Amino acid sequence: MTENRKPPTASEIVIPEPTLRRIPMYYQYLKRKQQDERLDASSSTTMAADLSLNPIQIRKDLEWIGATGKPRTGYDIEILLAHMEDFLGYNNAHDAFIVGAGHLGQALLGYEGFEDYGLNIVAAFDSDPAKADMLVAGKKVLPMEKLEDMVKRLHILIGILAVPSYEAQTVCDRMVAAGIKAVWNFTPYHLTVPDGVIVQHENMATSLAVLANKLEVALRKAREQGNHHDHK
Amino acid sequence: MTENRKPPTASEIVIPEPTLRRIPMYYQYLKRKQQDERLDASSSTTMAADLSLNPIQIRKDLEWIGATGKPRTGYDIEILLAHMEDFLGYNNAHDAFIVGAGHLGQALLGYEGFEDYGLNIVAAFDSDPAKADMLVAGKKVLPMEKLEDMVKRLHILIGILAVPSYEAQTVCDRMVAAGIKAVWNFTPYHLTVPDGVIVQHENMATSLAVLANKLEVALRKAREQGNHHDHK
DNA sequence: TAGATTGTTAATCGATTAACAATC
DNA sequence: TAGATTGTTAATCGATTAACAATC
Numbered sequence A, B: 001m002t003e004n005r006k007p008p009t010a011s012e013i014v015i016p017e018p019t020l021r022r023i024p025m026y027y028q029y030l031k032r033k034q035q036d037e038r039l040d041a042s043s044s045t046t047m048a049a050d051l052s053l054n055p056i057q058i059r060k061d062l063e064w065i066g067a068t069g070k071p072r073t074g075y076d077i078e079i080l081l082a083h084m085e086d087f088l089g090y091n092n093a094h095d096a097f098i099v100g101a102g103h104l105g106q107a108l109l110g111y112e113g114f115e116d117y118g119l120n121i122v123a124a125f126d127s128d129p130a131k132a133d134m135l136v137a138g139k140k141v142l143p144m145e146k147l148e149d150m151v152k153r154l155h156i157l158i159g160i161l162a163v164p165s166y167e168a169q170t171v172c173d174r175m176v177a178a179g180i181k182a183v184w185n186f187t188p189y190h191l192t193v194p195d196g197v198i199v200q201h202e203n204m205a206t207s208l209a210v211l212a213n214k215l216e217v218a219l220r221k222a223r224e225q226g227n228h229h230d231h232k
Numbered sequence C, D: 001t002a003g004a005t006t007g008t009t010a011a012t013c014g015a016t017t018a019a020c021a022a023t024c
Helices: A017-037 A044-051 A055-064 A077-088 A103-110 A144-154 A165-178 A204-231 B017-037 B044-051 B055-064 B077-088 B103-110 B144-154 B165-178 B204-231
Strands: A094-099 A119-126 A139-143 A158-161 A182-185 A198-201 B094-099 B119-126 B139-143 B158-161 B182-185 B198-201
Touching (some): A017 A044, A017 A077, A017 B204, A103 A119, A103 B103, A144 A165, A158 A165, A165 A182, A198 B204, A204 B017, B017 B044, B017 B055, B017 B077, B094 B103, B094 B144, B094 B165, B103 B119, B139 B144, B144 B165, B165 B182
Parallel strands (some): A094 A119, A094 A158, A119 A139, A182 A198, B119 B139, B158 B182, B182 B198
C-alpha cells in the first residue's frame, strides 16, 4: 500500500500514553453510571467533576478513540462504552499465560475484568509440583516443564511474570524463546529482552514511592501550617 | 546550610512525578550491581545503557535526590543507595493497614521489599470471620470491627485497599473517618475522598491497556511489513 | 431563541533532550 | 595531559490547558 501524502503512516499514529492510561478509568466510571444510575448520556463537564480531571482533556481523550458527542447533551454512554471496548480489545482478546502461582499469581488468575480489557488468562505454570494440576478460579496450574510446548501449541503471545524476583530473567528468557512477544512483569527486576519483545513493568514500589512522597509533602505542609499557627 | 535566595518555600519544591517513579528502578538496579557484581561506582552512561534511558535524564534525576558524582568515575553506589533510601523513606517508614485478606491482600502482606521503600505493613483486616486471627507472613488478620479502634490507637496514616470493588468506597470511608490520610487503592473503583486525603490508584487495567496497545501496534507493524514483503 | 456543550486552533507548561563548559 | 563524565544552561518536544466558534 504505502500511499503518499498523509505524513505518518497509519501504524505510526500512536495514542499518547497518558491518554491510553485514562481510558480504563473512563470505562469503569461510565459502566457504573450506566448500571447504577441508569444514565444514558454524560458530558465531559460532569465526568471531569466526578473524576477530578479537566473537561477539555476528557474531550481530547475521547476524540482519540473516535467518539463524538452532541452539544447540550454530551456523549452517549452506550456508544462511548462500545468505542472503548473496541479500542481496548474487548472484541479481540489475547490469550495469556501466568508463570508463578503464588498469592499474586492466584490473585491475577482470579481477577475478573481482564476480559473487559482484552486479556484472557488461559492457565498458570508453577515449578512447585505440589501446585501442579491445581485449579484456581477454574484455571489449571501446570508444571513448568510444559511451558514452552504449550506456548507454541496455543500460540500464546502474552506472558505474565509472577515469580520471585531472582527467577524473573530466567523465566522471561524461556518465555521469549518459546515465542512470547509481550511480558507483563510483576517482579521488581528490570528485565532484558531482545528487540521486538515488549515488557510492561508493574512495579509496586513505584506507586508506593509516589504515595509516600505525597503523604510526606502533605505532612510537611501541615506541620508548617501548625508552626505558623503557634507562631502568631 | 540554608542560604538565602531560593524563591519557592521548601514545601513548595516538589520532585517531578516521572523522576520519582524512576528512583525505585535505579535503586533496585544499583543494589543488584553492588551485591552481584561488587561494583562500587557507576556512571550515568552505563546505567542508561542497562536501563534503556537517557544518561542526561539519569543525571537530572540523581540531582533531585541530592546526589553528586565525579567526572571520569561516575557515582559512588554506596552513597547513591544511601541517598535513595533516605529519600524514599527507608529511615522513616510509615505503618500501614491492609483491608482485605484475599489472594491480593495476602500477596501484599508477604511482599518483601516494602520496607526498603518506607512502608511497614502492620496487620490486615477482613470481614470473613474464618480469616480472623489468621497469620499471614507473620502478620495478623483481624476482624473488620476492630479497624477504627486500631487505626486510632496506632495512629495509622496509610490504608491499603484490597477488597472487592463494590466495597471499596465504604471501606475507604471508614478508614478516612478513623483518621487515615493516604489510601492505596488496588480496586478499579474511583474513590471519592475529602480534601486533604491522598489516594493512589493501582489500576491493573491501566497497565494492561498499555501493554495490549503496544502489542497491537507491534503486530500491526509486523503485518504491514509482511505485506510489503509479499508485494515486491 | 438562549444556553450549555462540543470540537478545534492556539497558548502554556513541564519534562526530555541537546550542547557544552567544568572537572577529575 | 587527554579523555570520559559530570552538571548546567538552552532548545525541543509533547501534553495540558485556554479561548472560542460551531452546534444542537
